[in-house]
Amino acid sequence: MLADAFSAARLVAVAFADLPGWTDDDHAAAFTAFRRSAVRLTDKAPTTKALGPEGAALVKKGRLALELGEAVGPADARAFFETHFKPFRVEPIAGEGFVTGFFEPEVDARLQPSLAFPVPLLAPPRGLREIGTDDDRRNLDPALTWALEDGLGRLAACPDRGAIMAGALDGRARPVAYVKSAVEAFFIHVQGAARLRLPDGDLLRITFAAKSGHPYFPVARLMLERGIVTSAAEATADALRAWLEGLAPQERRAALIRNRSYIFFREAPVDDPALGPVAAAGVPLTPGRSLAVDRSLITFHAPVFVEADLAAGPFRHLMMAQDTGSAIIGPARGDIFFGSGDAAFALAARVRDAARFTLLVPREG
Template identity: 30%
Template sequence: MKTRQANAANASSRRSPMFVKKILAPRWLLVGMVGVLAACSTPMPPGPLPAPARSGPGAPAGPAGPSIVRESARWQPVPWSDLPGWEADATARAWPALLAGCGKPAAGWAAACASARALQAPDDARVRAWLQRTLQPYRVTALDGSAEGLATGYFEPLVAASRQRSRTHGVPLYAAPPGLAQRKPWYTRSEIETLPAARAALKGREIAWVADPLDALLLQVQGSGRLAITEADGRKQTVRLAYGGHNDQPYQSVGRWLVERGAFTLEQASWPAIKAWARANPGRVPEMLAANPRYVFFREEPLPDPTIGAVGAQGVPLTPGRSIAVDPRAVPYGTPVWLDTTEPQPWSPTPPPPRPLQRLVLAQDTGSAISGAVRADYYWGWAEGAEDRAGRMKQPLRMWVLWPVTR
């Protein structure tokens, strides 16, 4: 998450949003659910993926060429047949995200973007043909040659809120206090809850009130979200809650705090597991929250079109299921990326075989926990189920970039 509108990346660990590296605000925030768990040490994916399919008769080969070395990655040219599942993806579903990215294209993309805008009736076949005609696939590896990495997920929370404090809605979401930048660090999370001076500084800065302190934490970790607000006169509306700054205190993962206290193992750690622990231990929730001294502030923005995602680090709206956050030192914003990973599933001592997640996505965001060559944070959007999938995603990953052919 983060809305990049502000561009907040994981407000807690975060990425530039996830919630911007144009960054109006540090996306370190947005790093998705990894922000809740990351400090548990870098989670390792559950196991290797099968080797990619090699070239076969009749497969489009793609032009050969030299490898490309970037600041933290090496790209090795490969034939199109090396991309696992390439022929099965509904590539036209990624086309709007690609065109959006062409609004702020990477260097070297001007001609390709002009060609993309001119493509008529972009169905799956035409999009796939355009990609294979215009772009060259490159296998992404670390500089040391490692080709295996990690895929995590983030999303845009939708939380019910009220303009007025009530018996059921008693957890405030604050706008940044005046003078926040002049006092660094600002008060810790615990001090905000207990010190009169901190509470006085925030008096009247309440944007809205939510029912569950974990909802507030989730919004802070994601860096942004949506509020389904009940106004004082009873009207209902949905607004965007964008990143508005933080207290400059160090981020500490509540997931790590729980693992260290034996609530669950690192392998079992997920946002659903954290919520289950909180439901079973309501009296210890304040103690858990206090373990993270970082506190995130917000600003409210209108949401005229609820079908449009938060703005990512590239400066364009994110597309659910087709946008990812990357390390821009390895993959420039706007680059089409082929992902080869698996879908997240609940932890089990005897898990079923993983389902492949192989699709075309666009690199349109980043986050502080998103570091390294083969590293992606997958944007699940805001629909029902997005929170659960993002919270469980910690999968093995291989990735390929698609880059304009030099003729």
Template identity: 40%
Template structure:
């Protein structure tokens, strides 16, 4: 079966093409710039992690339009390939089990995020004074429950910064810098190195229900950041140099994130994304879950500042939807998981660029 003739059989309900919020144009794999030279095996490994969840019946989408049926069939076929299929087999799998559709939407924006690695402590002291909190009992851990979408009026960022959670034993770990606390909220996960060298892995466990507001956009609007020097690192530098103003700016974003310990991860694994699987650097994509199901492959084409000193390089890559985020909304909006640590953070913080999004619909869903 050729790439242009993919998906000639199978059936599934919940076709994404029925979603009025999406405009999808069929293309062929030959239309995808760089498709033949990508390392499809890396994407297949990430896809297989999604299949671990999909084949157990995990909910993949918030959208009533979207069904997992086509993905279940694709995952079953992926399992039949064994543990380590060769590159040719993997490429043929994607070409025969999926049909590519270009997402017609503007603006199309690609950003990136990472897993910070920071020093911290389980108890407060003169250095470590700023807590990351566990989720309070009154906040739902399920974003699909109605209560999770009703903002807790007394749990805004400002209220929490002013002590509304104090005395409840919800402090998970303490950091040395309130700016780091804020950016861990943005990233949704972190590795915390304790004074004895032990490493804690923490991950997202809910939020307060208030809407996300971009602090970076507010800083640009006020002229405190130069539009030509407005990466995440530039933003952090300014906030740290202006601690009083930093508190005011960060509190413009009322959304607040809560965390839990992730004990089951080994050191080589990425953080746990919204799908509940370990993320893969450069292959896991955060998407708008109200539009797309977890586990869905995407082909991304962009020019990104990932080279030395921020030089632009082609980024043509097969990725898998495995995470989501408050700022990730719309049909052509994606957030790449770039990796762990400072170097990954520097590159991730540079990325906010246009891209071409192509969604790969599983055979049944594309019929």
């Protein structure tokens, strides 16, 4: 499993001493994030992916972490990882490592539409589901990953972003809430979750429930194509937001619908304001410790040491593979969760940097 990896990358054994910043990291914080994964691991073993590590081996280490309890100090936490895992540098066959940042938006919202809050965030329409390997997709675009199933089991394409914005699902998809602008809704779609501030002061969390299944297109690429920015590094989330908001309404709509992928949401409680939403791996995201990875290559819950030189300073931290995303493709590709709200956005929006990733593989026994 480790040697093959679909020729996407090779894993090179290294020592913990070879990892810049390893000794300076807060291993207790990393251990806390791993224990959150451990709760899920012991309930449901993750599927082993191309680069590994083995899901069953992670389950064993998760049980050990739970046995140690919550009050584990930095020294003991570091000893846990060094004793029970071996570090392997991820070296992609083509290209180099790259890291971005994501966050959970926190915005004002309403449960009913108004002139000030006209843009809906939708729940999935009935019958929308992932396309399985055994499904008949003869009448579907090969690029589709989700589709609408009728009462006879037949699949049809879900409307894309442009069609949905034009009303194709009106009366078929329930609005969960309404926000102020299409740009605000778009960024919530990109992040896959949000905290919504309601007039009575309550917080409502919405999280990913389904998607249209159409291919994802990075709208920030339009800024490069049109000469708004001169490099991909300049096409940050805050630059994209400012550019979109400065466009005329029809130009803005034309830019947004280039990304045909559309995200649908479900309501969820805000149990712990310090944590993010429950992610694809089934655990709540931990700011600075949860990493989105390519789920076809990296097994969920695996510890990954990330090295990058961000605008805010050097980033050398042990993280947990707990989420994924449409734009996260490749063996040395990661997306760092920075938290919720405007402060987290300010951090995440500037991250588009070269990075190195080291996968921690469970030792035998």
